[in-house]
Amino acid sequence: MKLFTKPKSDEDKLIEGCIAGKREMQRLLYDLYSKKMMVVCLRYAPTTFEAEDIMQEAFVKVFSNIGNFKRDCPLEFWIRKIMVNTALKHLRGKQLLTVSHEAEEVSNLASESSSLTGYSLDELLSMIQSLAPRYRMVFNLYAIEGYNHKEIGEMLDISEGTSKSQYSRARAILQGMISRQENNYKNVISS
Structure with missing residues (x-):
C-alpha cells in the first residue's frame, strides 16, 4: 500500500x-x-x-x-x-537607538489626525526616515510590524512605558509633518 x-x-x-x-x-x-x-x-x-x-x-x-x-x-x-x-x-x-530629546518639538506639533491619502510610498518613507532613530524604531515595530509595547521594550531594552511614549511622540511628529505639508499645499493653491 x-x-x-x-x-x-x-x-x-x-x-x-x-x-x-x-x-x-x-x-x-x-x-x-x-x-x-x-x-x-x-x-x-x-x-x-x-x-x-x-x-x-x-x-x-x-x-x-x-x-x-x-x-x-x-x-x-x-x-x-x-x-x-x-x-x-x-x-x-551604531548607537543610533539612544533616547531622543525632542520634547519641545513634539509639544509644538499639531495633534490632530491627518489623512494619508494622496501621499506616495516614497513620501511616507521619507517622513518615517526623518524621525529620530528611537522614534523611527518604535513607530515601525508598533504601527507597521505589529509588535506590542512590551515586546518592543524587550527588543530595544526600554520599558513598556517608554515604548508607548516614544510611539506617541513619533505619531505626533509625523502628524505635524503631514499638517505642515497640507498647509503648504493650501497656501500654494490659494495664492
Whole structure:
C-alpha cells in the first residue's frame, strides 16, 4: 500500500534549493523578496545606503539559516523578521537607538489626525526616515510590524512605558509633518 504524499510546492523547492546552496535558487529567492524587504529596511535606516547594507547583511543571514526555517509560518514573514532584527542590531551597533530629546518639538506639533491619502510610498518613507532613530524604531515595530509595547521594550531594552511614549511622540511628529505639508499645499493653491 502506497501512502499519498503531498507534491512539493514551488516555495518548498525554492527553500530546498537554497538549503542545498544552489546559487540560482538563492538568486530567485532574493529576486522574489528583495523589493519588499528593501522597503522594510528603508523604514528603519536613516539612508538608502544603510538600508542596502542592512538588507544585504540580512539576506546573508537568510541564506545561512534557511535550513532552520520551520514551515509553520510564511517564508516572507520569516525573512521580514530577519530584516527587522538585522536593522535593529545594525542601529544598536551604531548607537543610533539612544533616547531622543525632542520634547519641545513634539509639544509644538499639531495633534490632530491627518489623512494619508494622496501621499506616495516614497513620501511616507521619507517622513518615517526623518524621525529620530528611537522614534523611527518604535513607530515601525508598533504601527507597521505589529509588535506590542512590551515586546518592543524587550527588543530595544526600554520599558513598556517608554515604548508607548516614544510611539506617541513619533505619531505626533509625523502628524505635524503631514499638517505642515497640507498647509503648504493650501497656501500654494490659494495664492
